[in-house]
Amino acid sequence: MNILFKDLEIKQETKQAIDALGLVETTDIQHHAIACRHDLQLNEKRDEWRTGKTFAFAIPMIEHIDLNNKNIQGLVICPTRELTLQVYKEFVKLVKFNKKIKITYIYGGESYQKQFRALKEHPQIVVATPGRAIDHLNRGTINLSDLSMLIMDEADEMLKMGFQDDLETLLKDTPQDRQTALFSATIPAFIKGVAKKYQKTPEIIRIKSKSLT
Numbered sequence: 001m002n003i004l005f006k007d008l009e010i011k012q013e014t015k016q017a018i019d020a021l022g023l024v025e026t027t028d029i030q031h032h033a034i035a036c037r038h039d040l041q042l043n044e045k046r047d048e049w050r051t052g053k054t055f056a057f058a059i060p061m062i063e064h065i066d067l068n069n070k071n072i073q074g075l076v077i078c079p080t081r082e083l084t085l086q087v088y089k090e091f092v093k094l095v096k097f098n099k100k101i102k103i104t105y106i107y108g109g110e111s112y113q114k115q116f117r118a119l120k121e122h123p124q125i126v127v128a129t130p131g132r133a134i135d136h137l138n139r140g141t142i143n144l145s146d147l148s149m150l151i152m153d154e155a156d157e158m159l160k161m162g163f164q165d166d167l168e169t170l171l172k173d174t175p176q177d178r179q180t181a182l183f184s185a186t187i188p189a190f191i192k193g194v195a196k197k198y199q200k201t202p203e204i205i206r207i208k209s210k211s212l213t
Contacts, residue, residue, distance in 0.1 A: 013098035017093060033056035072125070084127050131163070152181070
């Protein structure tokens with residue numbers, strides 16, 4: 001049996017948001033990623049790659065946000081704007097009762113002015129596509145010097161779409177003491193290389209699907 005959300009050692013506001021969604025028990029990936037602090041999972045800042053859903057990395061990221069720091073502390077990279085917006089909406093659900101945590105999204109094809117305004121609000125968490133994240137880095141409109149957690153969601157899909165150089169840039173140009181987690185359906189050579197080069201004592205977690213569709 002997986003652990004119950006009410007038994008997690010997380011913010012009360014996050015538990016309240018999860019309860020409002022009608023969720024009771026963690027899924028396999030959520031259990032392995034966030035449930036047990038003594039298991040050296042994301043809540044203990046251990047580097048990992050795994051296949052999973054948004055809450056598996058969103059809950060630990062929210063837990064590690066320093067509310068007194070207005071700089072970006074969490075960055076989630078997604079392959080498409082559709083997934084970027086979807087992940088952003090899941091974060092919004094989790095901070096429903098914690099308005100001190102600010103989150104925004106940035107992706108290509110959207111107005112820069114809108115994104116400039118959102119970034120001036122000092123979000124602690126940003127969900128972005130690779131190219132637009134690097135674009136803002138080059139423009140100086142995002143500052144990742146205080147980044148403590150970097151998530152690459154659907155990492156294998158980003159490789160298929162030709163984002164390898166962009167991912168490498170983000171890995172090189174963010175603080176070396178950050179935690180890095182990669183979620184991937186497969187583990188291609190590039191991801192193995194990232195684990196070896198950029199992660200510290202990485203934990204590999206494989207979740208077997210109970211059914212195939």
